[in-house]
Amino acid sequence: MGKPTALGEFGRIAKFFAPLAAGQPGALDLLDDAALVECPPGERLVVTVDAMVEGVHFLSDDPPDLIARKLVRVNLSDLAAMAARPVGYFLTTALPKSRGDDWLARFADGLAQDQAEFGIALLGGDSVSTPGPVSLTLTAFGRVAPGAEVRRSGARPGDLVFVSGTIGDGAFGLEAARGQLDERLDPAEVAYLADRYRLPRPRVALGPRLSGLASAMMDVSDGLAGDLGHICAASSVAGVIEAARVPLSPAAARLGRLELALTGGDDYELLFTASRAQQDAILAAAAAAGVPVTPIGRIEAGQGVQVLDAAGQTMALAGVGWRHF
Amino acid sequence: MGKPTALGEFGRIAKFFAPLAAGQPGALDLLDDAALVECPPGERLVVTVDAMVEGVHFLSDDPPDLIARKLVRVNLSDLAAMAARPVGYFLTTALPKSRGDDWLARFADGLAQDQAEFGIALLGGDSVSTPGPVSLTLTAFGRVAPGAEVRRSGARPGDLVFVSGTIGDGAFGLEAARGQLDERLDPAEVAYLADRYRLPRPRVALGPRLSGLASAMMDVSDGLAGDLGHICAASSVAGVIEAARVPLSPAAARLGRLELALTGGDDYELLFTASRAQQDAILAAAAAAGVPVTPIGRIEAGQGVQVLDAAGQTMALAGVGWRHF
Numbered sequence: 001m002g003k004p005t006a007l008g009e010f011g012r013i014a015k016f017f018a019p020l021a022a023g024q025p026g027a028l029d030l031l032d033d034a035a036l037v038e039c040p041p042g043e044r045l046v047v048t049v050d051a052m053v054e055g056v057h058f059l060s061d062d063p064p065d066l067i068a069r070k071l072v073r074v075n076l077s078d079l080a081a082m083a084a085r086p087v088g089y090f091l092t093t094a095l096p097k098s099r100g101d102d103w104l105a106r107f108a109d110g111l112a113q114d115q116a117e118f119g120i121a122l123l124g125g126d127s128v129s130t131p132g133p134v135s136l137t138l139t140a141f142g143r144v145a146p147g148a149e150v151r152r153s154g155a156r157p158g159d160l161v162f163v164s165g166t167i168g169d170g171a172f173g174l175e176a177a178r179g180q181l182d183e184r185l186d187p188a189e190v191a192y193l194a195d196r197y198r199l200p201r202p203r204v205a206l207g208p209r210l211s212g213l214a215s216a217m218m219d220v221s222d223g224l225a226g227d228l229g230h231i232c233a234a235s236s237v238a239g240v241i242e243a244a245r246v247p248l249s250p251a252a253a254r255l256g257r258l259e260l261a262l263t264g265g266d267d268y269e270l271l272f273t274a275s276r277a278q279q280d281a282i283l284a285a286a287a288a289a290g291v292p293v294t295p296i297g298r299i300e301a302g303q304g305v306q307v308l309d310a311a312g313q314t315m316a317l318a319g320v321g322w323r324h325f
Numbered sequence: 326m327g328k329p330t331a332l333g334e335f336g337r338i339a340k341f342f343a344p345l346a347a348g349q350p351g352a353l354d355l356l357d358d359a360a361l362v363e364c365p366p367g368e369r370l371v372v373t374v375d376a377m378v379e380g381v382h383f384l385s386d387d388p389p390d391l392i393a394r395k396l397v398r399v400n401l402s403d404l405a406a407m408a409a410r411p412v413g414y415f416l417t418t419a420l421p422k423s424r425g426d427d428w429l430a431r432f433a434d435g436l437a438q439d440q441a442e443f444g445i446a447l448l449g450g451d452s453v454s455t456p457g458p459v460s461l462t463l464t465a466f467g468r469v470a471p472g473a474e475v476r477r478s479g480a481r482p483g484d485l486v487f488v489s490g491t492i493g494d495g496a497f498g499l500e501a502a503r504g505q506l507d508e509r510l511d512p513a514e515v516a517y518l519a520d521r522y523r524l525p526r527p528r529v530a531l532g533p534r535l536s537g538l539a540s541a542m543m544d545v546s547d548g549l550a551g552d553l554g555h556i557c558a559a560s561s562v563a564g565v566i567e568a569a570r571v572p573l574s575p576a577a578a579r580l581g582r583l584e585l586a587l588t589g590g591d592d593y594e595l596l597f598t599a600s601r602a603q604q605d606a607i608l609a610a611a612a613a614a615g616v617p618v619t620p621i622g623r624i625e626a627g628q629g630v631q632v633l634d635a636a637g638q639t640m641a642l643a644g645v646g647w648r649h650f
Contacts, residue, residue, distance in 0.1 A: 031559050032476050033403035033543055034373035034467070039364040047448070048359035049464065051417045053455045078358035092376045092417075092462045123372070130378045132457020137417045139374065139464045142359070151357050218358055234356050 007101050009127050015101075016108040017091075020115060020122035024088065027123045035090070035124035037141060046084035046142040046149065050075045054133035059177070064103050065110030066198045067136070072114040073200045074221065075140035077268040080207030081219040083150040084142030086118055091125035094135040118204060148211040155216040155235035155273040161297035162214075162282060164203050164270040166249040167224050171264020172257075173197025181255070189251035196249075200268035206289035210272060213282050217272035223263040225317055227271055228297075229305045235273075238302030244310040247294045262307060263317050273299055332426050334452050340426075341433040342416075345440060345447035349413065352448045360415070360449035362466060371409035371467040371474065375400045379458035384502070389428050390435030391523045392461070397439040398525045399546065400465035402593040405532030406544040408475040409467030411443055416450035419460040443529060473536040480541040480560035480598040486622040487539075487607060489528050489595040491574040492549050496589020497582075498522025506580070514576035521574075525593035531614035535597060538607050542597035548588040550642055552596055553622075554630045560598075563627030569635040572619045587632060588642050598624055 007015060013030055021027035026036035039045050050071070054060055058067050072089065079086050091111075095104070115121055123141070169192075175181050176193035185193075202219075210217060216231045224246065228239045243258055252261055274282055279295070286293035307315045332340060338355055346352035351361035364370050375396070379385055383392050397414070404411050416436075420429070440446055448466070494517075500506050501518035510518075527544075535542060541556050549571065553564045568583055577586055599607055604620070611618035632640045 028476060031478070031555075033406040034371045034409065034465075036469075036474060037364075037370040037372050039362075039370065041366060045362040045364065045370070046359045047362050047415060047464075049415045049417050049449060049451045049462075051419055051451045051453045051462070053419050053453055053457070053460075055456050056454055081358040084359065090372060090374045090464055092374055094376055094378050094460050124374060126374045126376045126462070128376045128378055129381055130458065130460060131380050132378070132460065133455065135378075135419050135455060135457065135460040137374075137376070137451070137462040139372075139415055140359075144361075149361060151353060153356070230356075 012101065012104060012127060016104055017122060017125065020108065020111055024121045024123060027121070030124060037123065039143065042145060043143045044146050046079055046082050046144050047139060048075055048078040049137060049139045050078065051135065051137040053135050062198065064106040065113065068107045068110030069114045069199055071136050071138050072111065073202045074268060075138050076118060076204055077200060077202035077219040079140055079142035080202050080204045081217050081270060082144065083148060083208050083211040083217065084144040085208050086120050086140060086142045086204060088121045088123040088141050090123055090139040092137040094128050094130040096130055096132065096134065099134060150211060150214045150217040150272070152216050152218050152231050152234035155231050155237050155299045157237055157299055157301045159215055159273040159275055159299040160279065160295045161228065161239060161241065161299060162272050162274065162293050162295050163220070163224065163247065164206055164291050164293050165201070166247045166252065167220065167267055167269060168252040168261025168264055169193055169196035169249050170266030170268070171260050172252050172255055174266065185251055185254060189254065192249070193251050197266060200266070202268055203270045203291055206270060206286060206291045209285040209289055210282065213278045213285060214272040214274050217270060220267040220269045220271050221265055223265045224271065225262050225305055225307055231271065231273065232303060232305055236303070238300045239297060239305040240300060241297040241305065241307045243307050243315060245294065245296045247292065259317055337426065337429060337452060341429055342447060342450065345433065345436055349446045349448060352446070355449060362448065364468065367470060368468045369471050371404055371407050371469050372464060373400055373403035374462060374464045375403065376460070376462040378460050387523065389431040390438065393432045393435030394439045394524055396461050396463050397436065398527045399593060400463050401443060401529055402525060402527035402544040404465055404467035405527050405529045406542050406595060407469065408473060408533050408536040408542065409469040410533050411445050411465060411467045411529060413446045413448040413466050415448055415464040417462040419453050419455040421455055421457065421459065424459060475536060475539045475542040475597070477541050477543050477556050477559035480556050480562050480624045482562055482624055482626045484540055484598040484600055484624040485604065485620045486553065486564060486566065486624060487597050487599065487618050487620050488545070488549065488572065489531055489616050489618050490526070491572045491577065492545065492592055492594060493577040493586025493589055494518055494521035494574050495591030495593070496585050497577050497580055499591065510576055510579060514579065517574070518576050522591060525591070527593055528595045528616055531595060531611060531616045534610035534614055535607065538603045538610060539597040539599050542595060545592040545594045545596050546590055548590045549596065550587050550630055550632055556596070556598065557628060557630055561628070563625045564622060564630040565625060566622040566630065566632045568632050568640060570619065570621045572617065584642055
């Protein structure tokens with residue numbers, strides 16, 4: 001295939017990636033065939049993988065630093081949803097020749113920014129060329145004390161359902177990023193939503209604080225209603241969402257399209273269940289993490305997810321189960 | 326993008342991937358946002374990532390089970406090169422719609438075969454669609470006692486250079502797989518070489534046995550001469566290869582193209598250095614692992630890699646540093 005860049009694969013690794021692994025003894029300066037990952041006694045590793053493909057998960061002309069940061073953040077969101085603290089990551093980039101060293105430099109800048117923000121480091125990876133679109137895979141590592149992890153399968157009848165932050169901004173944000181909301185919102189609202197789509201805020205401070213409080217947890221990536229369905233299926237229970245309680249940002253509220261807010265994806269908020277007895281402790285944990293948490297429904301015996309409107313009537317939701325564009 | 330298959334993403338995970346994670350408590354039935362990875366006291370995790378892209382690392386019409394097994398094996402080869410024992414892996418598949426459930430079923434069959442052969446299991450992953458070529462990323466996990474890992478940086482002047490198996494079969498095998506050797510070799514030799522290209526034999530039994538014996542090690546993926554250059558650069562030493570000592574398979578020897586054998590890639594043999602005092606122990610380890618090991622050169626003070634022909638003259642090698650097709 002020839003070299004896709006002036007620097008070549010090894011030059012790119014040395015220039016852009018090795019600095020991101022500096023100070024990590026286990027990364028072995030990215031010179032070896034593999035990396036060493038320590039797990040201190042009394043801790044367990046939590047590992048997650050998420051891939052992003054150009055034209056599926058991001059737009060071709062999205063800024064490379066934001067693509068990098070979104071890739072990091074969707075993975076950190078998965079760790080937070082298990083109540084784990086992030087420590088590092090492995091990265092695979094498959095890049096077409098059209099993405100030159102300048103593009104990669106900006107991509108690496110985004111990684112560096114988020115490494116500093118979240119206290120993580122690059123541990124290893126692979127760089128290959130592709131005749132197709134940019135294809136990125138990140139494997140993120142976190143830690144949790146054994147038994148402190150929160151899974152999807154622990155929801156019980158009588159539990160309340162909670163969600164962090166605001167819901168729907170991811171789906172509306174995609175429209176905003178495409179310029180489809182310019183006539184309906186203020187420029188500041190459009191910018192807010194587009195930013196929410198491009199740069200998720202993984203709830204890394206909140207997730208670990210919910211260990212021992214939440215009975216089940218996941219992050220909202222496929223859409224609130226569908227994702228509660230995943231918790232209910234894993235827990236063999238039914239879920240009820242009161243739509244009027246679902247927290248919306250002012251911009252999302254102005255759009256008034258509740259159905260898309262409930263079924264759209266890419267919110268990367270935490271969706272969790274807990275017994276009523278934990279409600280005060282949960283609100284205290286949310287305050288300590290600086291992230292709002294809102295009760296939006298309840299768990300019952302049975303199966304499936306029901307969404308009730310303000311009058312208590314069941315809403316028919318067409319688009320449960322988010323698809324990317 | 327719509328569903329790329331009759332089963333959809335969740336159906337595919339349930340049907341093809343969940344069975345590959347059965348019996349792995351930490352995989353959480355692939356139902357959670359992340360997996361739990363244990364590391365027993367007194368062991369360290371060794372982690373490696375390798376990606377393969379259709380049209381770069383494999384041919385579009387290669388059998389899907391062999392693509393899967395090659396992906397597994399190139400990663401296991403990296404673990405073996407660190408003297409680690411493999412335990413499991415995370416897998417990301419980015420598939421175009423043209424690859425239907427039947428293709429994926431055969432791909433999963435290949436994974437199952439190699440899981441059984443190497444005693445590993447699927448721990449987690451991600452499945453996405455792509456408008457481009459098949460793009461696969463595997464993150465493999467192994468274990469090693471702290472300090473028992475073998476790195477690239479330990480070669481010292483006076484060490485011998487060893488290689489396992491035979492060299493060059495990967496490069497000739499690509500030509501064989503393309504039908505370019507049909508006129509020059511017997512059908513059995515063509516089949517042997519094509520098989521060596523399509524299905525590497527990672528030296529998982531040998532690698533861990535070289536802990537404490539080898540001073541530096543890596544696997545031959547970019548070409549023997551270039552890869553020894555990586556060891557020499559990491560160790561700040563020079564390497565000398567005596568070309569006549571490099572072990573060739575009968576089929577490769579018949580082709581008589583020594584330069585391609587020395588610079589071609591995809592051999593996935595172990596290349597390592599050790600002091601002369603370890604030679605007997607190394608040959609005993611090789612016998613125990615059932616893998617031939619051959620001394621092919623030596624380490625000296627200085628830098629760079631020199632390849633000597635049978636007359637002791639330096640060979641000029643054009644193609645150091647393998648590129649895939």
